Amino acid sequence: IDEIEALSSIYGDDWCVVDEDEKIYCIKISDCLDQPKWTLCLQVILPPGYPSAEPPIYQLNAPWLRGQDYMELANSLEEIYLQNLGESILYLWVEKIREVLVEKAQSSDPEPDIKKTTEEVDEDDGDDFLLDYQPIQEGQIKMLNFMTSESQEDEELPPIHHGNPITDRRSTFQAHLAPVVTTRQVKKVLEKLYENKKIASATHNIYAYRIYCEDKQTFLQDCEDDGETAAGGRLLHLMQILNVHNVLVVVSRWYGGILLGPDRFKHINNCARNVLVE
DSSP states (O other), X not given: OHHHHHHHHHHGGGEEEEEXXXXXXXXXXESOSSSOSOEEEEEEEOOTTTTTTOOOEEEEEXXXXXXXXXXXXXXXXXXXXXXXXXXXXHHHHHHHHHHHHHHHHHSSOOOOOOOGGGSOOOGGGHHHHHHHHHHHHHHHHHHHHTTSOGGGTXXXXXXXXXXXXXXXXXXXXXXXXXXXXXXXXHHHHHHHHHHSHHXXXXXXXXXXXXXXXXXXXXEEXXXXXXXXXXXXXXXXXXXXXXXXXXXXXXXXXXXXXXXXXXXXXXXXXXXXXXXXXX
């Protein structure tokens, strides 16, 4: 608790509580405060045995973080953990990541190519974004077509439950849930949801599903960010933590023109958690 309070006061707005009960936190780290070029989000889950017996479970999110860069950074974090067994290490991790970002900014590495779709869209881009949006949805459904077999064409549409909306600074978030046991049902539910003009016009429709395959005793799972970078992965992560089986969760977000920063991930997860509990 002391560590969390300290980090919250040190990093201010860059520190975000995703889920207090499950001890999930997100820290936005950048190479400098004024005009950051390189940024990265560190998401951590603090297990019951942290810090004495267990390391934090973490995820590194940045559009530019791939391959060798990812491995080197992950190895550095692992090294810090092993050198400080039993101690609180989040501050050391954050500062190590910042050090790497500062090195990148000072080196000859080209600046990361940040696409608009990885961030919240500006208000004046809204109309263009909605015009581009329909083909993206159709593409997602076509992608699922490859995963389904013809013999499942006649499967029934599962019941769809709609959660209570959460509104913050003119942005609205709403979760939708359906029980699913095949990817064909996932496709059917998505098609049904997109028939609703309000849902089809959402800025993002983020989804994740987990289907338990009894014969193989494994999970068939996937997620979709729909332009909200890392949101699908976080949603799937939440479903894994809650250990839910055979369910699809879709979270629609209607952007209201005011940037919410990391708070948007908190609302996406809270919407999903609420509809799952219901």
